[in-house]
Structures are given as C-alpha cells and as structure tokens.
Amino acid sequence: MTSSVQSRPHSPGRVGPMIAVAAAAAFLATFNETFLNVAFTPIMSDFGVDVNTVQWLTTAYLLVAAVFVPVANVLYHRIPTRALFVSVVAVMVAGSVVGALAPDFGVLLVGRLMQAIGTGLLTPIGMNITLAVSPREKLGMNMGIMAAMTTLGPSLAIVLSGVLLTVAPWTTLMWVFGALCFIVLIAGVIVLRTVPELGRPRLDVLSFLLVALALVGILYGVTAAFGGSARVAGGSGIVGLIALWLFIVRQRRITNPLLNLRPFSSTPFVLGVVMTMLGLMFVFAMNVVIPLFLQSARGMDPLGASITLAPGILLTVVLGPVAGRLFDRHGGKWSIPLGFLVMAVFVTLVGVAAGGTSILLFGILYIPAVLATAFIIGPAQTFALSHLDRETSPHGVTVVSTSFQIAGCVGTSLGAGIYGALSAGRLSAGAGEIDALLTGFHGSVALVVLTSVIGIILAIAAYRSVRKDHAHRNAATASAGVDDEFGSKAESGADGTVSSIMKTDVFALSTDQTVLEALQTFTGRGISGAPVLDSDGSLAGFLSDGDVMRYLSAAHPSSTSIYSFAIGAEDDLEQALSDLSSLSIMRLATREVFTIDAGASIAEAVAALSDAHLKKVPVIDASDGRVVGIVSRSAINRLAIGSYLHARADTSNMQSA
Template identity: 35%
Template sequence: MEAKQIYTEEKPEYNAKAIMFVLLLGSFIALFNETILNVAFPKLMTEMHITATTAQWLTTGYVLVVGILVPVTAFLIHTFTTKQLFLSAMIIFLIGTLCAVFSNTFTALLISRIIQALGTGMLIPIMMNSALVVTPPEKRGSIMGLCVCIITLGPALGPTVSGLLLQHFSWHSLFMLLIPILLICIIGGYIYLENISVITKPKIDYLSILLSTIGFAGIIYSVSSVGTSSLLSTAAIFVIGLIALIFFGKRQLSLKQPILEIRSFKHPVFAIGTLLIILMQMFNFSINVILPLLLQNGLNTSSFTSAMAILPPILLGCVLTPFVGKIYDKIGGNIIIPLGFAVACIFTFVLSHISPSTPISTITLIYCAIMIGISMSMSTSQTTALSELSGKNQADGVAIVNTAMQIAGALGSALFVGIMTAYQNIYLKNINDASASTNQVNAIYTGFNHSITIAALLIGIGFILSLILSKKNRARSNKN
C-alpha cells in the first residue's frame, strides 16, 4: 500500500534566512557538544578514577548514538513536521544538558550524554534537508558549503572553548554554557520554523533499527576495548556487530521502504568517495581527542595551553574549506583530492615521530599542515560522492554520508585511543620502574606515536583510493 502524502500542491514561501539561522545554530551547538569534554578528560580521569579508554566513551558514546539515529531521521522527517522534530530534539537536548550539570559520577555523566545525543541525532540531516528545500538552486552551493563548515567547525571548536573555560571553572560549566543557547534555539524554532518536508507517514522497520544498533554498537565497543579487555571477548563482540550489520544490509535490500538506501553503493564513485570520507573523518575527529591527552598528560600542560595549541589549525581549516570549494568548482576533484590525502599522510607521519623534547609550537605547525590536507580532501570527497547520484537518490546519499561521518568519528576515537592505551601499557610492562615520571611520559608518547602511525597508514590507503577515484571520474567524464 502506498503511503498517503499529506501536503498541498502550492509551494509555500519560506523565511529561508530565519529558518536556516535557527537550524544552523542548533546543529552547531549539537556538534560543538560532541567534543566539549575532550580537554576535560584528564580532570575527569583523576576526579572519577577512570582510564582514558573509559573517559573517551563520553565522546564515543555520544557520537555512536547520534550515528545510530541518523538513518532513522529520514523516517522521522516524513512522519513529523519540521517544527515538531526540531523542538522535540532541542528539549531532549536541554534535559540531557541539565542532567550533565548535576552529574558527579561517570555513569551519571554518560547517561546525560546519551540523553543529549538522543535529542541531537536528527539535527544535522534536518539542517541539510531543509537547506536543499528552502534555498534556490543557484544558491545551494553556498548554503551547502556553510552546512559543511558548521559540521567541521562545531566539533573542532569544542576542545578550544572548553579548554578556556576549564582554566577558571569546573567541567560542569561546559554544560552551563549550553543552556542559554539551547533556550534561544527553542524560542527561535517555535517562532520561525515551518514544515518544509513532505509528510508521507512511512512504516518504520524496527528490526532494521535493532540490527543497526547491535552492529554499530558492537563494532565500536570492541574497537574501544583493544588493550583493556581479553582478545577473545573483544573479537566475539566485533564478530557479532559485523554479522548484525551484514543482516542489516541484506534487510535494506529486501524492503520497499528501507531505513537506509544502500543501493547507492552500486555507484563506484559514490562508494569510493564515502570510504574516503570515513578514513579522513576517523582521524579528523580523533586528533582533537588524543592530542589534548598527549599535551596534558605527557607535557603536563594546562587545558588552556592544549586548547591554544589546537586552535590555529582549527581556524585554518575553517578558512580554507570555502576557498577549496571554489577551486573544486573550477577544476574538479581529480587533482585536489589526491593532493589533500598526500599532504595529510606525509605530515601525519611526521607527527608520529614527535618526542617529549618537541616544542608545542612545532606540534601546532605540523597539525596546521595536516589540516591543509584535510581541508583539501574532506568536503571535496563528499561533493564528488554525492554528485554521482541522481536527484531522487541524493537524499539517501546525504543520509549515508552523514551516518558514515558520525560512525567514523566514533570508530576513530575508539580505535586511536585504544591503540594509544594499549601501547602505553605494553611499554610500562616492559620496564623496571613503571612509576617513574620519566617512564610515564615516555609511555604516553610511545602510545601516541603508534596510534598516529596507524592513522598515517590509513590516510595512505585513502591516497591510493583517491587515485582510483580520479581515474573513475575521468572515465565517467569521457563517456559524457
């Protein structure tokens, strides 16, 4: 039975600027909240008596829940009005934030983060879908560029702003900061938002949601447990997650209204482009987790210093992204994407060889060079991937890319923190005086160097794939 469409034929006029301002602000604060605790990890580890692997679940758990919710957003957009969805999301986000303000244990704080994620998981797809609807075709490039900038800038600024606050206040203040902004979003959404989607009341497949939850959660948890749990249990959980994702994929192919339209992966350019996004996002998200850990625990710097060390690369990336987009419009991605991966790979490898004697300024400069490569490859890979799809399939492509980015962030954080912790523990086991401060610092750097080396290898794989992508792009252009 076909779903009943409930909408008028006459296209209404929207206050596009007001709608997009509210949605962009709400999405920014949600993404900003993803990484707001990163530089607070050392303090939380001391105060709550937890390890770095445990602490990173405050970020990984948040991103994981968001990633699980993103595929469901397509169903929600066609079931509820835009205003209903946005206000519900922001109110749940506000409740989770209030709970975080009054949390004093790791369990309470993790539950608060999960509540926040339940509210914010739908915001990014709503923002991007709304941008395509309310913006005329000749201006979509600019508004989508702004959306990508928000997606990049939000999580990147989280550690910087929180580092500044932690100089003078407790970590509870990080969540107090969000409350007035959330209230502005709720009031603005109530006043300005209108329904801009086609409500069809589709049927949701609960088994798909269950399989995707088990699959993503199993893989992320198993990767995050590297070095802290037994190899057998970690492998078993990983296999369970992988099997669940395989069944999830098969079920999507059999459904008339799948939760996630994975047939888009039949297009080689889209499939490779999405894989490039995953590889780069894994590192892009994770570097802002493990670098503050290195600076504060390895060099004994303050949260303010670690925040200032990563601020220049973040601002550089924000400035470069629109500029790179203009270059992409003129010459395409055949050259700029491989070049971006090459630059990122080379300087990530350089970063993997730093030592306790390396000045913080040098680390910042290396990170700036890495960010140049990321800026050249991230948004351009996304644009190339989505351009392969027809108009009717682009909404599914957006959902897949958003899901991939969220899961990649969670997977990368779990993977690189897990590797860092594992090699740190191995180093301490193989020396006589593990409690000596010098050995503790050397252990942290050993873990960091191995983690970043793995990141460089993954980005190197991305470089090879980007060359294949360019070749397929040229073949497609010749056919056209």
Template identity: 35%
Template sequence: MNTADSAAGQQYKELENVKRLPILITLVIGAFFSILNETLLNIAFYDLTIDLNVSYTTIQWLSTSYMLVVGILIPISALLVQWFTTRQMFIGAMVLFSAGTLVCAVAPEFTVLLIGRIIQALGTGLMLPVMMNTILILYPPEKRGAAMGSIGLVIMFAPAIGPTLSGLILESLEWRWLFYLVFPFAVISVIIAAIYLKNVSQVTKPKVDMLSVILSTIGFGGIVYGFSSAGEGDWTVPKVYLTLIIGGISLLLFIWRQLVSRTPILNLRAFLSPMFSLSTVLLIIVMMSLFSTLMLLPIFLQQGLLMTAFAAGLILLPGGVLNGFLSPITGKLFDKLGPRVLVIPGTIILIVVMWLFTQINLETSSGTLILYHCIMMVAISMIMMPAQTNGLNQLPKTLYPHGTAILNTLQQVSGAIGVAFFISIMSSGMKSYMAGAADPTAENLASLALNAGVHNSFRVGMIFAIVALVLALFVKKAKAPEA
C-alpha cells in the same frame, strides 16, 4: 533536458521564494552546540571523577554513550525524515538536546548525568541528518558547495574548540557551567527555528520495518560500543569481541534486509552511484585519521610534554579556527572548480603532514606542533566537504535522506574505529619500547615510550593517507540524476 531534470528544476524554482539564509543560520547554530558537546566534556573527566566519586573507566561512559546513541540513531533518521516535517524534526531534536543539557547541569549523581548525556545524544543524532538533508533540498547542485562549506565549518570547528573552551571555563568555574552556558543557546536555537525554519521536505510516511530498526540498532550499536571499549586498551575481553561479533552479524543481516526490502529504512542502492561510493570510502579513511590525531595529540601533549589540559587545548585551537575559516572557502571553490583540484592536493598534503608527525619528539616546540596541526586541518578542509558534497550530488533526490544518513553513520563509526585502532597501535608501540629499553629505570622512560607509540600510529596514518590519495585520483565531478 529530461523529465527528472525538469522536475528537479521546478522544485528548486518553487523554493526560490524561501529565505535560505535564516534557515541556514538556524541549522548552523543548532548543530554547532550539539556537536560541540562531543568534545566539551572530555577535559572535565578528572574533575568529574572527584566530584561524583566514580572511577575514570565509569566516567568514560559519558563519552562512549554519546557516540553510541548517535551511531544508533543516525541510520533510523533516514526513515524519520520521511515521517516528520523539517520543522518537527529540527525543533524536536533541539528540544531533546536542550532538555538533556539541563538534566546534565543539575545532575546530583553520575547516573542522572549519564541520562542527560543520552538525551543530548538523541537530539544530536536527529540533528545531523536533518541539517544535511535540508541543505540538499534547499540548494541546487551548483550552489551546494558554499552551503555545505558552512556546515563543514560547524562539523570541524565545534569539536576542535571544545577542549580549549572547556579548559577556559574550568579555570574559574565548576563543570556544571559547561552545561549552564550551552543551555541558553540551545533554547535560542529552538526559538529561531520556530520563527524562521520552513518545511522543505515531503512527508511520505513509508512503512516502518521494525526488524530493520532492531538489526540496525544492534549492528551499529554493537560495532561502535565494541571499538570504543577496545580503545580503552584490551581487545581480548568478552565485552569487546562479543559485541563486535554480534554487531557484525546483525549489520550483515541488516544489509541483506535493506537489499531485499521494497521500503528499506536505509536504501543501500545509493552505493550504485560510483562517486558516492568512492567518496564514502575516502571519507571513512580521512575521518579515521582525523579522529585518531585529535586523540593522539592531546595525549602526547599532556603525558609526553607534560602540558596542562588547557595548554594542550590552546595548541589545537589555531588549527580548528583555520579549518573553520577555510571550510566555506573550499565550498565556494568546489562550486567553481569541482572536487579534483581540492581533493587530490588535500590528500598529498595529508601524506606530508602525517610524515611530519612521525618526526616529532619530546624536544619539539609548541610552535612546530601548532604548525603541523594547522597544515593537517588545511588538508582536511580540502578533502572533507568537497568529497562529501560531490558524492551526494550524484544521488537522485529520493536518496538524499539515505545518502546523508549513510555518510553520517559511517563517519561516526569510522571515528570510533579510528580512535580504538590508533590508540591500540600506540599502546603496542609503548609496550615494545619499554620491553626493549636498555635502562628500564630511566626517569623519562614513559615519555620516550609514548613518543615511540605515537610515531607508530602516525606511520600507519600515513599509509591510510596514501590510500586516500589513490582513491582521490579517481574522483570526478558528479552530475545528479535529480529524480
């Protein structure tokens, strides 16, 4: 055993007396309600446009701003976790989230509601990297799969049930109750953290490179904002291509700055670990497919099959529940069997289900759509956490904060890119279908055009899944140089 392994083993031995389960439960509760809010409000947009007397384009900022702030903050979190203790970061994040939730609940106008959402996003952006970094420190590599599976349950299950839960609440209560009902749980999470959460990370207080912080903010913020805006339908408007150009240039300068800096805020040397690099690319592709599907299916269900928002949410519920149930199981299987026996079959299943989605039409039954969505979520559960845990396992301990920040940032950015990219493909397919329609006055022309656009999007998604399978063939069980 080398010196690095001895040091790592000694650290995990020192943490043996720490009660891990209460810490894990604390992290899971806080993360669940933080991530739930990414999709909880979307189904209430129509009610909000009426109640707050604003346009749908304006209301979309409640979602875009959330993604934008989280995308900006996560890279900086790699620095913050080295300046503040685990307790300070987590409790601070949840206090911010709780405060933002309360502001949203009592908001008298759109501007105040938007400010509340931004405060919520600040809490979420701090929460995710702290949660994953704590798991990496607290659990040795051979036990991380099960712990990361619990985190996977939260990351996948919370946004999946958001639309269903929101629809259920809005059936009998006004939109403010979406926040009133979340607020007590956020406060409870703060109380539990104050009692049970222990400091497991080391505070080193590295030098703050403000230029890197500025470049990171402009770079990631510009890209997320540009793609989110493009998802509204038009790539040619200045606010889309100019923000993408400015964001891209800033991101390149940020990357250069990190490579030449002695104390980078986001250490890109993590990519020197082959399994981490491979897992990162694989996760980007899978996240693009996942986020786009979660956007395409509700549109198809509501506009194509004319379902209510609540009914559409119910269609997606079984798959979300199944994924949440399977994530801890796949985590334990990863600990025992390694990543290949999960990731390779998972990508094969993803290819199959993407092909199945290209076959749906306006006559497809609800049961069939539920089945296809469940199959997709099984595939995602077999790929996401095993690939992510395997990639992080190859990093030395000093790169844990940077590795988790990189993965969380790129997942957020790839989600925004995936939604915009696939929605654009769908819109283009719809226009082409309408332009070539034999009967432009047909009563169900819009629904048929939507069906054609959705088919185009899922065909491209199938190509992405094939690329994911090729990458999965190169996945090997990672061994950590715990240093």
C-alpha cells in the same frame, strides 16, 4: 522506506538563514561529542569512577548517536521541518539539564545519552535542509560550510572546555551547552519552514533493532580491542557483523526499508563516503592524541594543550567555504588527493617536531595538516551526494551522517588505542616515560599517514569511476535484455550503432564563454543545450537551458515568470540577464557528463537515455575522447517510427501482391 523527495521552493532571502540554522545544528551535534572529554578527571573525582567507566560518556554517546541517524530520514519526511527540529533540539536541552543536576554517574550518563539521541537526529536533518534549499551553483560552498561546522565542533569543544574548566566546575559545561542549544532552538522557530513534501513513511522496528545491534556490536568491538578483553571485542564484532548482514537482507525484502540501499550501487558515492570518513578519522584521532601527548609528555595543562590546536581549527572554518567554492568551479579531481597529501606530509613533520622541545614549531606544523581537511571532508561528501538522484539523496545523507559517528568512534578508538598500546609496550620494555609516550604518538601519526595514502588512492579511483559507473550500468541494462526487441528493429538504422543516428553538426560551447553568450547560441541555433569544450577540444561539461532556469529561479525568482511584466518586475529580469553576462558557463554546467561511445549499439543508447532520464547525450570517439555528435530521444523516436512505418508498408505491399 520509500518516499518522494520534492523540496519546496524558498526565496533567496530565506535560504541563507535556513542554511545558517542547519550549520549551527551541525556544529552543536559534533561540538558535544568532545565537549566533556577535558572534564573526565574532575568527573572521576566527584563520582568516584575509574577511567574505564568515565570513557563511556564519549563511547556510549557516539554509539547511540550512530544508532539514531537512520531514524532521522523517516522523521524528516513525516514531521514538519520546524516542529521536528525544535523537538530534537529540546531533547538536547533536557539532556543538558539532567546532566548538570546529576547526583551520580548513572544519571549523568542518562543525560549524556539524551544529548546523543539529539545528535544522531540533528546532523542528517541539517544536511537534508542544506541539500534541499541550496541553489545548485552554491551547493559545494554550502556543503563546505556544513563540513567546516562539523570539523570545527569537536575541535573547538576541546579549546572552550579547557578555558571554562580553568574558572568553573565541570557542570558549567552542561549548562553552557544547554544554553547554546536553546539559542539554536529559538532560531529554528523563527527561521525554518517545512522543506520536503511530507508523507507517512513507516519506521520498521525490526530494522531499527538490527541496525542498532550491528553498530553497537561493531563499534564496541573496535573500542574494546585496545582496552578490554580480546575475546569480548571479537565476539562483539562478530555479533555486529551478523546483525548487519541480517539488516541488509531485510532491507532488500521489505516494502518500506529503514535505509534504502540504492546509494551503495553508485561507486562514486561509496568512494566519496570512505574519503569523508578518512578525513574525519584524522580530526577525531588527533583531537584526542595531541592533548594527551602534550599534557603527559610535555607537562602542559589542559588549556595550553587545547590552545595549541586552536589556530588550525579557526582557520579551517574560514577555509571550508572557500574549498567548497573551488569545488563548485573546478570539482575535486585535484584538490581532494592534494588535501590528503598535505595532511600526510605535515602530520609526519608534526611527528618529527614532537621529539623536539619547541611547542611553537609543533603547533605551526599542525596548522597545514588540519587545514587540509577542508579540502577533503566537505568536497568528498559533496562529491558523494552529487552522484545520487533527488529521490536517493536523503538515503545518501543518512549514510553520510552515520559515517560521521562511525568515523568519530573508530578514529578516537584507533588513535587513543594505538597511542596507549605502544606507550605501554615501550614502558614494559624498560624505556623511559617520555620516550614511551613519543613512540605511542609516532604510532598514531603513522595511522594518519596510512589513511592519507589510502585517501589519495581512493580519490584518484573515484574520479576514474565516474564514467565507468555510467558505462557499467548501461552495459548491465543492455545485457539484461532491456529493449532487446527495439534492438533488433534498430538494425534498419544503417549499421545499428549510435553513429548512424547521431546528429554530427554539434554546436559546442567553450569554457571561457558566459552564460548569456550560451543562451544567445541556444536561441540562434534553436537548441536547448550543448556540450562545453576545453581549449584542447576535450569535453569539460554540458549546459542546458534547464540549468540556467534553475539558477534564475533561485537568484532572481520573479524573472522566471511571464507574469513579472504585469507587476512591474522588468528590472529584475534585466538584473538577471546582466548577471548572466558575467557568469561563467562552468558555474552552472554539469561537469560529470553522461556520454556514450559512437560505436555503441542503438539498444545501449536507449538504455542509457532511459537509465539516466536524459533527453540527449554527447557521443564521443573512444580513441581520443573527442565529441563527435549528439544522440537524442527524438532521433531514436524517429528511427522507431520510421522502422514501424517501413515494416507496415512492406506488409501492405506483400498483401496487395
């Protein structure tokens, strides 16, 4: 599927409520993934089913949700946002009613799968709305809010369901969830407006069937690996991988693919998605294993086990936007690996405390571990999506949303599977029940520590890959012969390198300046943008007048129009400029700056500017990373025209001779 992704402008007064509705939708979608887990025991009793049957209320839910995520991108660009949102949430309401009135387990499962369809569609729709309407300088914070809601959902669901089950039957959970969905539905009717420019993208049915078979096969294989036949699990996984390969092949061949694979060409995007999944795996694994361990080994009731998780969960909601704001200002170069490190250290301490008798110490040590996810999940997905262009971003959102469901299924299956397998192994070896359960818990802790170490490595690699990713794309384009003809002509430009045509009198900004001071520099020097340097002279970012205008159009829309003076809106312009006088350059500057080496060829400069759709690029000295100049399209145009006129003059002279 291909489409033009142009978001419509929205007034600042409407942006906040729209993001709030999107965040509420993300909360509901993930909340329902674990809301019914604590009720498995009474459901088994009411319908006379065993644990292997009842677990499909979660496993099948996650599988169906994952299958429908790719469909959301098609619907998002085809159906008006409000109508789509209301329809999806209405399906979840209907599923809740069916489940609450179910006469047998089969009907309950049908209602659960109706809810899953809504979850699969709702998460990417909410993320797309947030990406489209968020001002650039607040994107990290808003995505942090979305991440906090997706983290809060499955965790808080366990606590609330435990509370409700102490005073009411399990069917109350279905009614409560249906009521929450109805409230969000009404909010969507009032607040939402159409966000993207709509088209008529087509749903490729064969692609949908292939991705469904791939996800079901792979995820069922992981789920069945610990609780079923190894042969069935292996066969399911193989079928899923074959279907995935066929899906990828088809996406590359058809005109309107269900999922555009362009995001996977960005190494930072891929690494960001994997880091997000590692953080989510921790959340889902611990949300299952900790209540199981506390109830089985420590004799706690479901409510007590749930309350043990509550403080860290609630604090994570507060810290999510804070972590997003820090990402806006400083990036995630240090916060993401630090988050994984804190998670590894404190989960290890939780494993040590599990062998003691103090539940209070156990709960306190778990708080920093779960708080660390605020510095991982939101920033990692923002990092991933920020490295995609506007046209590719919706496809990136589809990938990220699908990864949520995959991480949930894999995290739940691996966490519970390792816990159960190691516990059973110790029991069969003659160990006591508590010792066996403790061994199983330690195995799950080891899984989290391993994923954390992998996350630290990936976080470091991700930030190193940013510049390499640009360099590799440019080199590939140049080596493929892009603009080779111009490359040969460019030899007339001195030595044929960027250093021969770059502008060396670079006007640079410093990180401690304000945006208003930067605009004064732009006006005084007659330039439209400049690199931002740290105190040591290293490149910290790049600020353009376009960055400033995008901020003003979001925060002070009337100040960006010349007609504001005709309607008496001078006060808004004064307020806008007053805001800029206290706004740090780094709040608006692009941090991951596209650069080119001074020794690169002019052909590579042409490829770089064309590939990244830029007007000018800072030139650096490869030996020390210092900014030594600026190369622009206009400089290359002057060289090209000069080469042509020079060659034409030579030809005329030869003919006249």
